[in-house]
Amino acid sequence: YLATNDYTAARVAATLAAMPASMAEIYAPLLGVEASYLQAGLDEISADYGNMENYLKQGLGLSEETIYVLRGKMVRYG
Numbered sequence: 001y002l003a004t005n006d007y008t009a010a011r012v013a014a015t016l017a018a019m020p021a022s023m024a025e026i027y028a029p030l031l032g033v034e035a036s037y038l039q040a041g042l043d044e045i046s047a048d049y050g051n052m053e054n055y056l057k058q059g060l061g062l063s064e065e066t067i068y069v070l071r072g073k074m075v076r077y078g
Contacts, residue, residue, distance in 0.1 A: 004033045 012031045016024040042052075049055040056062045062070075 001038060002033055002035060008032075 045055045
């Protein structure tokens with residue numbers, strides 16, 4: 001997920017360059033991915049649900065079947 005920063009760097013730079021500097025400073029954190037933000041989200045999931053599986057089922061109300069399909073689409077093997 002953090003690779004998003006690499007793949008969107010040129011687009012983000014162009015977007016920020018088109019803004020007044022005061023706006024660019026505000027929007028810059030919103031246009032990228034920060035490891036600390038991701039970790040904070042994972043920490044909340046662990047605190048509230050114990051693990052990701054419980055979050056998906058209890059927090060989001062996903063079925064086993066839906067989780068299986070999503071996992072197949074999101075996880076690459078090899």
